[in-house]
Amino acid sequence: MEIGSDGARFIAETFKGYGVTHVFLVMAILRKTLVELEKVGIKRIVTHSEKAAAYMADGYARISRKPGICMAQSVGAANLAAGLQDPYLAHSPVIAITGRKKPIAQYRNAYQELIHGPMYDYVTKYNVNLDVVEQLPIILCQAFREATSSSPRPVHIDMLGFAGEVIEAAPISAEPVVEHQYTRYPSFRPEPEEALVKTAADLLQKATRPVIVAGGGAIASAAGLEIAQLAEQLSIPVATSNDAKGIIPDTHSLCVGVVGSYSCLSANKVVSEADLVLYIGSGTGDQVTHNWTVPNPSVPVIQIDINPSELGRSYRKTLGLMGDAKTVVQRLLQFFTTPKGDTEWKSRVQQIVNDWKASIEPLKNSSDTPIRPERLCKEISDILPSNAVLVADTGYSAVWSSTMIELRDPNQRYIRAAGSLGWAFPASLGAKCAVPDKPVVCFTGDGAFWYHLSELETAKRWGIKTVTVINNNSGFGQSIIGVNQAYRESPGRREDMYGFETTNFAKVADDLGCLGIRVESSDLISAALKEALASDKPAVVDVVTDLSCKPPIPWSPPPK
């Protein structure tokens, strides 16, 4: 670095060294740094809200395996913090940078400013103030270390100066140091003692109805190949959390689908019938276990997790293996040299899966108008390119995409909101920035799309060519059941709680310089998706669907 350098140049050089290609922000933050970032070739994506910037950084991080960076000035800090909830829940390494006014403005009614730290406490694993430029080399490196290590999660740095200008303007003589270990996650691949792995292998060998449940940690570890090998060697069915959908293809003979509350009937049934559950990188929270009923709490469990605090958190009969998913499964594989071949359990599992697939087939082929979401999902499955990234929103968008869209190629990726409505569209733009050569398809409801509709302009401005498929039923479909339950028989304007004006998002997209295609008949979905994927503009496929359609309620084990 040049002699007489400053904080701005130091930050830009450090980001460059860590392999950062994009930062996502709302002005005004680190303005001098933005100039330096241009010089080193890092794209500065200015968004229309801080929350969208955080979601873009999140989508970028989940797909690139590198930290995603988002920034906001002092008054934007609360908006940015709100955008960290989803990456926090999804274990995604987002680095958030904000500015904070100088001490002279503190404790005397500073304009536009609250204390930032507490707003970030619950959405980060490392949340610090950076007050003098000499801290830059220490704190920037620690931010990358924290974000990518053990179980990844967001971090926050609050820099001095309402736009961080105190830090970026200050001279610094230190050279940037890049620790390559922390440019990507997982930064380390720890493994447990051999004896524990042997005990786990013995349990797996003896079980007659074992099942694997893979979670987001298995995706973070890129353990798909090893999980498929273990499953095939032992004829073990594989269920996944929503986050791990696609870790083995949905069409694999041992794949039983997504288990839990946003689930495939087949997965809940198979996991309920298992006599041993092998969790691989799964949080065992309420959603993946359908409120801790699937599997039954009495069932023995083997749990692999990089974070030892997770081992046995929800299931008391747990053998915990602390380590990286991919590495631990590789160690387990060493104990199984001959394939188990076909088993009674495998036949039973395949029967359950075939029955479930046959039961949804008519809906997937429906030609009803308005269009059924199941048909839309089938058309997406048929068209989705073999290297595509599918980004899904929460609520029914997560249920429809998790259960009805088939990922048939191991190179396809699936990410979904950890619960924040509206996440998917900006996250898909971030994902596309991470993999510009791959097709990125966003699957969202109209209620979710409204949140960050303005980012269509960002997509156009930066040429971020995603395809956004809107399941447009002019309302909050998932809210209807709850609203009806609240009203019961009483009269009233229940539709006010979930219904919207009819909106043609294709026209809106068109007006913003994107490609917009409105689809009102199921036989036209396929051509619209093809045209959108081939387009040289960001595209919106606005599919008019039926507000009354509901995915099936998740299967629960019968009470004993």
Ligand SMILES: Cc1ncc(C[n+]2csc(CCOP(=O)(O)OP(=O)(O)O)c2C)c(N)n1
């Ligand atoms: C930030 C946030 N607010 C509210 C919710 C609750 N919520 C979940 S799904 C949903 C309705 C979603 O509507 P839409 O995106 O149109 O999809 P649809 O259910 O109609 O398929 C709502 C309000 C949420 N998950 N996140």
